[in-house]
Amino acid sequence: MRKLIYAMNLTLDGYIAAAGDDIGWSGPPSHELFQWWLDHEQASALSLYGRKLWETMSSYWPTGDQQPDATPAEIEFARNWRDTPKVVFSSTIDKVGWNTRLVTGDAIAEITRLKAEDGGPMNIGGATLAGAAMRAGLIDEYVIAAHPVLVGGGTPFFTALDNWVNLNLMETRTFPGGVVMTRYETRR
Template identity: 80%
Template sequence: MRKLIYGMNVTLDGYTAAAGDDIDWSGPPSDELFQWWLDQELASGLTLYGRKLWEAMSPYWSTADQQPGATPAELAFARNWRDTPKVVFSSTLRGSLDWNTRLFDGDPVAEIARLKAEAGAQMTIGGATLAAAAMRAGLIDEYMLATHQVLVGGGTPFFTALGSWVNLNLVETRTFPGGVVLTRYEARR
């Protein structure tokens, strides 16, 4: 069975995006934080995306290694991003997607549970709306929050309303340059 990890940059008041899907609050990450996110991506055998996050990431990361001045970490991230198998969950996108990506328009919880039951490397899930469905279904094994020193007052929350409590164990804390604080938690089963 695969492990499912949900991790994103988040504001101190718990949002992955401010009102209007604005993510400018996070600014460019420090080299150390970017390398940490790259390491997480390299460890993943499958990435699950919601439509909004896919539409935000794919135009940039599909060609980021061709941009002048790209750092070695950005080159590695872009190449890994294209090569890693991905599933995009959307009922509005149509057609085929590039860069080792499959589109799924059915029940996301059933498909995530099916993928999780397979053998293989850990999976990551991105996009707060998609992750909320997996969270409510009890499918997430680990939560990773890179908390930035900003309050935005509203937007897209990292955590969703749940039907029952989820007890967690703290497995890591770390502070990155610029004051970003990483916390990692495993779900207690």
């Protein structure tokens, strides 16, 4: 059975985007944090995206390695992003590219099916998609990279839940700029 990991950058007050889908609060990550994200992505066998996150990622990373100021880690991230199999869950788009499959039907049924397969870990991203997986009890690990900024509202990392989810702390790490990463596994 595959592990499902929900990992995102977020504000200290718990938002992945400020009002208006503004993600400018995060600024460019430190080299150490970017390398951590690269390592995390390279360890993933499959990436699951909601529409908004897909549109954000696919607007830059297909050619991110061709930018004149791209660092070696950014070049590797772009290559890894293109090569990693991806599934986009959306009923409003009709075309995806770059080693990606589109699912327009029941996201929870498809994520449950994918989790039951043999294979490496899967990352899930996008607040709506991850929120549905969270409510269905499908998330095995939460990774929070909390940035030292308060935005007061926007798109929350966590969704409203029907039941408590008990977690075990697996790792804590501090990065330059005051970013604190914590990893938790779901207690089953």
